Amino acid sequence: MTRVPQLCLRPETVMPSEKACGPEPSGFGMRAKALFCGMRIIPCRAVTLKEKNMRKLSDKTGTEVSENVTRDEFPVSVRKADAGAEFGIHELDGVSLEVPVFDKSCQYLAKPASDYVFNTGLLRNLLSFLGKSSGDALYLYGPSGCGKTSMVIQAAAVLKWPTVSLTVNGRFELADLIGHPTIVKNELVFVHGALARAMKYGYVLILNEIDLADAAELSGLNDVLEGRNLVVIQNNGEVIKPHPSFRLVVTANTCGRGSRGTYHGTQLLNAAFLDRFRFIGCDYMSSEEELKLLKKVVPDADEGLLSGMVKVASEIRKSHLDPVPNHVYMSVPMSTRALVRWAKLTAEYSYESDPADAALVHAFTGRLSEEERAYVTRLKFDIMTGDTVNP
Numbered sequence: 001m002t003r004v005p006q007l008c009l010r011p012e013t014v015m016p017s018e019k020a021c022g023p024e025p026s027g028f029g030m031r032a033k034a035l036f037c038g039m040r041i042i043p044c045r046a047v048t049l050k051e052k053n054m055r056k057l058s059d060k061t062g063t064e065v066s067e068n069v070t071r072d073e074f075p076v077s078v079r080k081a082d083a084g085a086e087f088g089i090h091e092l093d094g095v096s097l098e099v100p101v102f103d104k105s106c107q108y109l110a111k112p113a114s115d116y117v118f119n120t121g122l123l124r125n126l127l128s129f130l131g132k133s134s135g136d137a138l139y140l141y142g143p144s145g146c147g148k149t150s151m152v153i154q155a156a157a158v159l160k161w162p163t164v165s166l167t168v169n170g171r172f173e174l175a176d177l178i179g180h181p182t183i184v185k186n187e188l189v190f191v192h193g194a195l196a197r198a199m200k201y202g203y204v205l206i207l208n209e210i211d212l213a214d215a216a217e218l219s220g221l222n223d224v225l226e227g228r229n230l231v232v233i234q235n236n237g238e239v240i241k242p243h244p245s246f247r248l249v250v251t252a253n254t255c256g257r258g259s260r261g262t263y264h265g266t267q268l269l270n271a272a273f274l275d276r277f278r279f280i281g282c283d284y285m286s287s288e289e290e291l292k293l294l295k296k297v298v299p300d301a302d303e304g305l306l307s308g309m310v311k312v313a314s315e316i317r318k319s320h321l322d323p324v325p326n327h328v329y330m331s332v333p334m335s336t337r338a339l340v341r342w343a344k345l346t347a348e349y350s351y352e353s354d355p356a357d358a359a360l361v362h363a364f365t366g367r368l369s370e371e372e373r374a375y376v377t378r379l380k381f382d383i384m385t386g387d388t389v390n391p
């Protein structure tokens with residue numbers, strides 16, 4: 001008797017593999033592909049003892065575990081976190097929030113970076129959202145490299161709250177976040193995407209560069225942004241209830257109203273979509289905080305040199321924001337990312353006659369126009385030698 005391969009529609013936590021089928025006509029959807037390969041379709045399957053045990057476990061936090069997940073993927077309890085103590089920032093003493101507790105082997109837990117410097121004001125706002133989202137999503141906007149994405153990842157890392165961080169683009173489709181059917185070992189299975197998993201198990205989902213995505217496509221997120229269920233039509237209408245610990249944070253360089261030129265490719269976003277967010281504007285850290293950061297990143301470097309670097313970055317930002325007539329206009333600000341790169345490369349280029357000069361080219365000025373490059377080189381010279389800044 002010929003054995004007919006079975007096709008089972010169910011969620012699974014496996015990587016897509018289509019080896020089972022071999023070549024077939026292109027343009028087939030997964031269902032058609034499965035039928036083409038002569039598979040029998042079974043819409044559901046029996047629950048294994050392992051899954052029953054997992055369900056019992058998950059009952060403690062109210063998480064519904066309906067798929068083959070490992071224990072570390074869903075929260076086991078909730079706890080009260082004291083922000084002042086956990087972040088080591090006394091201004092946050094008395095700020096407490098409820099956070100989910102996951103097994104420490106959870107693959108979505110990030111490791112806190114020892115050299116991360118939190119902006120206390122921004123962190124307080126972020127913690128207020130993480131602690132109680134009240135049905136909102138969070139929109140963080142600000143210049144490139146000022147620390148939007150890393151702040152959320154690092155704050156969640158300190159709180160041991162899993163994060164999934166993705167960057168969207170002009171060809172982003174909602175289905176990429178929800179999931180897709182795929183064939184694994186002769187079975188058609190539905191693999192949940194980042195949004196579906198974050199909603200089910202209470203992760204912080206970060207969608208970066210949201211203003212690069214198509215406004216109409218993003219509107220598909222409107223229900224989820226308001227705390228409603230996610231209906232997965234592609235998986236037989238599966239309904240995913242948002243876990244109480246699920247948070248959605250988006251980051252962008254604009255607040256959805258396009259850019260005057262610096263951030264090419266950004267889109268005008270739909271007003272109804274934007275209306276579902278809490279907006280927090282981010283900016284570069286203060287000079288004191290940036291110096292503190294550089295000292296952590298390159299502890300052996302000369303403090304005078306680091307403070308000069310911070311001043312150069314600050315002057316460049318001023319020239320970008322407030323162009324002075326007849327003076328050089330800086331088309332891009334120097335980000336914290338570029339500043340950190342400059343400090344690190346300077347420490348690495350000790351074999352150069354002027355390490356800071358050589359590092360500045362690779363870290364920042366290499367991409368500027370000749371005029372801007374000459375201005376930054378002179379600015380750096382003036383600041384480092386103690387001359388008056390005169391652009």
Ligand SMILES: Nc1ncnc2c1ncn2[C@@H]1O[C@H](COP(=O)(O)OP(=O)(O)OP(=O)(O)O)[C@@H](O)[C@H]1O
Nearest residue numbers: 116117143144145146147148149150151336337340
């Ligand atoms: N507060 C900070 N403490 C330590 N490092 C920081 C901080 N802010 C920024 N950085 C450094 O700058 C880099 C860029 O930060 P991040 O990716 O968070 O910026 P962003 O605002 O999300 O930028 P983009 O808009 O380009 O996505 C980080 O990888 C880190 O090296």
Ligand SMILES: [Mg+2]
Nearest residue numbers: 148149208251
């Ligand atoms: Mg970012």
